[in-house]
Amino acid sequence: MDIKDSIDSCQIDLTRNCNLTCSFCRQTNESDLPDSMSFYQWSSVITQLKEMDCKMMALAGGEPLMHKDFFSILNLATNTIKEVYVLSNGTLITQEVATRLAEKNIKGLQISLDAFNPALHDKIRGRLGTWEKATRGIKYAVDAGIPVTIRTTVYRDNVQEVASLLEFAHDIGARIYAIRRVIPTGKGGSVDLLKPEELRILFTSLANRAKELNMRLSLGDPFSRFLLNEQTFIEGKVGGCSIGLNILYIAQDGSVLLCPCLPIYCGDVKQESVRSIWRDAKAFSIARSLRSNLQGKCGACKYKFQCGGCRASAYYSTGSICGEDTGCWCEP
C-alpha cells in the first residue's frame, strides 16, 4: 500500500498544560500553541485516523491527564483505535486513575523517570515530590495490570542514573524500559548533551544488562536500534525516522507538525481533512524525499534508508533538515 493512503500511528498532544517544569521539555511554556481543539474536533480526527487504518495512538501533552476531557477522549480512542498508549509524568496517577486506565484496556502507559535519586529527578522535573508521586503512579499502574513503560530522557546530568533505573524498572514490574537522548528543541537546547561515543557505551551497556534481565529495552534513537542489534542490512528496506512515512503528530491546537521535536507546519485539522494534509502537504513531500537527500555522514551511511538519523537532532545541530545526526556514533 502506498504510504500516502494510510497512517500507522499518531501522537496527539491533548494539552500544553503540565504540573511540572522539566529542564529539557520540548514545550517551552512561552510560545506554546493554545489548547483550541474541542472534544468533537478530536472525535472527528480519531474517526478520520481510523479510516486511514491507524493502528496506534498515543495521547500525550503537556500532561494529558490535565485535559478536562481526557477520559472521554481516551474512551473514544480505545473504542476506535486498536492500540492506545498514554504518555504521562505519572504524578497524577492515583489508584483510582490507574483502575480507570486499566478498564480502558490501554496498550501501554509510559511514565517518565529521569533519575533513581529522588532529589535529582525532582530537580530535573522542577518540582519537589515528583519522584515519589511518579513511582507511586508506576506501582499503582503495574498493580492494576497496565503494561508500563518507564521512560528516561538522558543527558549529562542524569547519565549516571540510567543503570539503576533499568534495574528499578525490572524490579517494579515495568514491561519496558525506554531511553532516549535529549533532542535540542525547546528547553532541550540549553542542556549538556551526551557525545556519540558516550551514547554508544551507555546503550551497549544497557542492552547487555537488559538481555541478562530478560527486560524489554526500547532505544528511541533510530540509529541505536540496529547499530547495536547488528541487524542485517537489506537493500530497499525503509525504517528509522518515521516523519511523513507512517506517523502523524497533531499538536493541541490542531496543527499537524512533522514531529513533536521538529515543528515544521504541515496543516491544520480544523481546516482540512487528515487525509488531505497527509497526502498533499509540501512538508510531508519533503520528509518523504529526505532519504535521497541526506548530507554529511547520514548521507554517506549505508543505513540511511533503514535509519535516516533523527531529523530534529540534525536540524537543530546543523541548521539543515538534511544534515547529519551529530549524536550518532556510526562512521560510514
Add this chain to the structure above:
Amino acid sequence: MKAIIKVKNVVLPSNFVYNEVRQLNSTSSCSVKLNLSESDTCRICCD
C-alpha cells in the same frame, strides 16, 4: 515547543531532489535479539 517553522522557511540543499519514499517495509527482526519494542521505526514519544 520552539516556534512553528513554516515550510517556506525550511532551507533545502540546492541539489535537493523530490524523490518520495512510497513504501515502508517492516524489519521487525530487530525485536528479537535485544528484546526491543516491536516497531523498528521511530515511535514519537513525549519527553
